[in-house]
Amino acid sequence: MIKIKVRRAYNVDVARIAEIEKGAFPPEEVLSADRLRWCFRAFPEGFAVAEAAGGGGAVEAGEIVAAMVCRPTALRRITNEIYETKELPKGDTFAIMTFIVEPGLQRQKLGERTIAAALELFRRNGVKNFSLACKDHLIKFYGRHGFKLAGESELKLGGALWYDMYLGR
Template structure:
């Protein structure tokens, strides 16, 4: 398995992976991914098994301390010199789940953010995943203000 940063050539693959990982109301669109890949490809990490893309993590960098819904669809809000690495999604193909793929990606993203001198990382997740992200050092800050996909999200933060 190899982790690399994404390019526009990955667009169809990541849009497909997203579509099998999230319900339609929560999934990012190919158009949104295209903007993200244009504005911050170095904050879009792909896990490959040979030539097959099996998962990814992506998100912008910003000085905003909290993840806001507008960030998902407005890649122009990215600030390469920002303090916080946002995580918009942790996607793993179903056939590769429970094999450490998401963990490998997250540890890589955390280390990258640390090496870049960020204050830390912020993500939102459903209640069932609070324990999972907690094992990486993320702290639950409670229910977020997000209305993304009309579900309840919890904001979690890992501060260096």
């Protein structure tokens, strides 16, 4: 089992996050490297990465294997606005824009361990509420981490059907 350490991301990590993002999603759903760089400049506090800490053989210690990108906002539901570069209402919610695990390392509980540690990292820094949009096959995954289904999302990313989920008060 790959041991991980979840930490805040650094600017230098954005290229690796973009690489994982590109491999994890269909092209029409990918956050581009340019958009991720813009996000990091605008809200670096919303980036967390999981880096290998040893014990996995398949990856070297220090290699980023998963990431979460969140946008601070007052919006409790996910809309296309979350993914745009315009200013959003300030608030107490982190909208999860992407949560990714290196595709070749999926199905090894990295997602389970990363999301738990990333949410805890953000909570320690005062974040109380989280929202996200996911496809139906991920509803149970996020539900195991306390997210509640809020219904069909207004998100129109890639033409897919998305579901909003919420964690918090």
